[in-house]
Amino acid sequence: MSTRSRTPDAGSAGGLAEAPAPVARVATNQLRRMRRIVDAAVELAEKGGFEAVRLRDVAERSEVALGTLYKYFRSKEDILLFALNEEIERLEASLASRAIPGDDPTARLTEFFRRATRALARRPQFARALIRSMATGDKDTAVKIAGVQLRVARMISAAMRGEVPDLGSPLDPGKIDSREHVIAFVMNNVWFSALVGWSSGLNTERGVIEHVRLAADLILGDSRS
Amino acid sequence: MSTRSRTPDAGSAGGLAEAPAPVARVATNQLRRMRRIVDAAVELAEKGGFEAVRLRDVAERSEVALGTLYKYFRSKEDILLFALNEEIERLEASLASRAIPGDDPTARLTEFFRRATRALARRPQFARALIRSMATGDKDTAVKIAGVQLRVARMISAAMRGEVPDLGSPLDPGKIDSREHVIAFVMNNVWFSALVGWSSGLNTERGVIEHVRLAADLILGDSRS
DNA sequence: GGCAAGAATGAAACATGTTCTAATTACGTC
DNA sequence: GACGTAATTAGAACATGTTTCATTCTTGCC
Numbered sequence: 001m002s003t004r005s006r007t008p009d010a011g012s013a014g015g016l017a018e019a020p021a022p023v024a025r026v027a028t029n030q031l032r033r034m035r036r037i038v039d040a041a042v043e044l045a046e047k048g049g050f051e052a053v054r055l056r057d058v059a060e061r062s063e064v065a066l067g068t069l070y071k072y073f074r075s076k077e078d079i080l081l082f083a084l085n086e087e088i089e090r091l092e093a094s095l096a097s098r099a100i101p102g103d104d105p106t107a108r109l110t111e112f113f114r115r116a117t118r119a120l121a122r123r124p125q126f127a128r129a130l131i132r133s134m135a136t137g138d139k140d141t142a143v144k145i146a147g148v149q150l151r152v153a154r155m156i157s158a159a160m161r162g163e164v165p166d167l168g169s170p171l172d173p174g175k176i177d178s179r180e181h182v183i184a185f186v187m188n189n190v191w192f193s194a195l196v197g198w199s200s201g202l203n204t205e206r207g208v209i210e211h212v213r214l215a216a217d218l219i220l221g222d223s224r225s
Numbered sequence: 226m227s228t229r230s231r232t233p234d235a236g237s238a239g240g241l242a243e244a245p246a247p248v249a250r251v252a253t254n255q256l257r258r259m260r261r262i263v264d265a266a267v268e269l270a271e272k273g274g275f276e277a278v279r280l281r282d283v284a285e286r287s288e289v290a291l292g293t294l295y296k297y298f299r300s301k302e303d304i305l306l307f308a309l310n311e312e313i314e315r316l317e318a319s320l321a322s323r324a325i326p327g328d329d330p331t332a333r334l335t336e337f338f339r340r341a342t343r344a345l346a347r348r349p350q351f352a353r354a355l356i357r358s359m360a361t362g363d364k365d366t367a368v369k370i371a372g373v374q375l376r377v378a379r380m381i382s383a384a385m386r387g388e389v390p391d392l393g394s395p396l397d398p399g400k401i402d403s404r405e406h407v408i409a410f411v412m413n414n415v416w417f418s419a420l421v422g423w424s425s426g427l428n429t430e431r432g433v434i435e436h437v438r439l440a441a442d443l444i445l446g447d448s449r450s
Numbered sequence: 451g452g453c454a455a456g457a458a459t460g461a462a463a464c465a466t467g468t469t470c471t472a473a474t475t476a477c478g479t480c
Numbered sequence: 481g482a483c484g485t486a487a488t489t490a491g492a493a494c495a496t497g498t499t500t501c502a503t504t505c506t507t508g509c510c
Contacts, residue, residue, distance in 0.1 A: 029506090030457090050362065055497065065459045067500080076497065128362070135360030135421075137275065137353070142425030182443045185436075186415055193414040196360075200367030211410075218407045219444060254476090255487090280467065290489045292470080301467065 034072050036062035038086070041079045045129035053080065053129060074140060080133035081144050087130070088151050091116065092165055100159045106220040112159035113191055113212040120195070121205040128199040135196070149188055156184040183219055190215040259297050261287035263311070266304045270354035278305065278354060299365060305358035306369050312355070313376050316341065317390055325384045331445040337384035338416055338437040345420070346430040353424040360421070374413055381409040408444055415440040 040061035044053045055076055059066045073079045100115070102108030120127035134145050157180055158165035194211040197203035203211075265286035269278045280301055284291045298304045325340070327333030345352035359370050382405055383390035419436040422428035428436075 033458090051496095054495090065461095066498085067460085068458055070498070071457080132362050135362075137357050137360075137425055139426045142422070142427050146422065146427055179443065182439050186411065186440050186443065189414045189418040190411055193417065197367070197371065200362055201364045202367050202371055214407050215411050218404065218411060258488095276466095279465090290491090291468085292490090293488055295468070296487080 030072075033062070033064055033068065037064060037069055037072060038079060038083055042083050042126065045080065045083070046123055046126045049125040050080070050129040050132040052125070077133040077136050077141050078144075080129055081141065081148070084130045084133065084148060085144075088148060091119065092151070092155060092167060095155060095158065096164050096167065099162055099164050102162065104220075105160045105162075106216045106222065108159050108162050109156065109187065109216045109220070110209070110213045112156065113187075113216075114209050116155075117191075117195070117198075117205055117208050117212075121198075127195075131195055131199040134192075149192070152191075153181070153184040153188045156187050157181065160184065186219065187212065187215060255297075258287070258289055258293065262289060262294055262297060263304060263308055267308050267351065270305065270308070271348055271351045274350040275305070275354040275357040277350070300363075302358040302361050302366050303369075305354055306366065306373070309355045309358065309373060310369075313373060316344065317376065317380060317392060320380060320383065321389050321392065324387050324389050327387065329445075330385045330387075331441050331447065333384050333387050334381065334412065334441045334445070335434070335438045337381065338412075338441075339434050341380075342416075342420070342423075342430055342433050342437075346423075352420075356420055356424040359417075374417070377416075378406070378409040378413045381412050382406065385409065411444065412437065412440060 037058060040058045041053050043061070044057060053076060055066065055069060058079070059069050062069070069079075073082065100108045100112045102111050120130075134148070136142065136145070155165050160180065160183065191208070191212050194203060194208040198205065198208050262283060265283045266278050268286070269282060278301060280291065280294060283304070284294050287294075294304075298307065325333045325337050327336050345355075359373070361367065361370070380390050385405065385408065416433070416437050419428060419433040423430065423433050
């Protein structure tokens, strides 16, 4: 892409209206492929959870070769983590529109977890697949998982304060210092553990919410009573 | 070895001192096999973690056919969870000998986690394998994992009280009601999450202990200061 | 239009957890 | 000591995540 490359995109008034952004088109095709892959994985996960996401099926459905699939994603978990990130983005966006209601931090926290758990439980197989994909070992995957946890913690902080999540805030793992951050961190751990229990059938949706509420009461004080 | 076999063991006074509990001997052989399997798995796990525990290798080392191995254990995780249970038994026994020292609950909790984390970090590959095997999905395995968590929570409770763990206490998952139980439950979640981070290289041993200390401070108050 | 570089493809190959099978062995009973 | 049952074995077979490879397609460029 030496001389040319200038894609005549927005405001490229210039002479030739030629090649509709060659580079951009490639990228678009690649994005399309990626999207098809993720969509196929999600569809399969919705039907049968983690195990139902057989990569050969994903490749077939997304009309992509197995090798291509592995060029885009390092592993099966990687695909599902990508979907998880999109899911979290949706959740963040929906929270950004209006803050969680509630009279005090405990109430808001509980309400936040109630909604988030609800959202997951609505597509149980899919949620199980996502949770399962967070229980991995290798470093690269772990980094992405840590990123997810930080974003969730940020949402928890916002919910606690009764504010809207600041999508531009640090996301810095080192910032586990302030009391609020510690609370968010701990609550995140509790929630996640409860979800793991739920995803394996040891816990109900109500149970998850109850566990989280108990922890919130312990840390912040009982909002009822 | 047809006729012989009767081992003249303790108290077979009666007329025929023959067959020294035939059933028992079978059981003993089976126990021996089981033990060899677990020992082989542990050895391999110590060297190379979860992935190094290749079941074909385990079978070969323990001089058992693959099919036999699967008669004793439902899965790879099942073997490692068995080892984990033994590990926890050891830890419980060592705690039972003398209580954790410390002037207040927070100090004792921190000391407990310091020791427990230390014990794990001493055999990092093995610990990683155990932690990895706790991140599974199917129900049966999950039940065993829940059992492990309850035992850990019991130790946490004991440490907090500065007592020795009561090995005969309920272990009933329903008893998440008292404040102390909730604390133990939450601390267990925090510790486990931190360990998962450690096992994937995102966290150091010090980091794990620090996370746990922060949580303990949050919930119980800072013991230093 | 033709070319070189990179991407994608189809299919095979691999690694390893798990299951299955036929043959063998161990063991308690008679 | 012979018999039948249950356990064990060796090994193949299967399922699925992952890798590899030779071939074909795309794309941007001359």
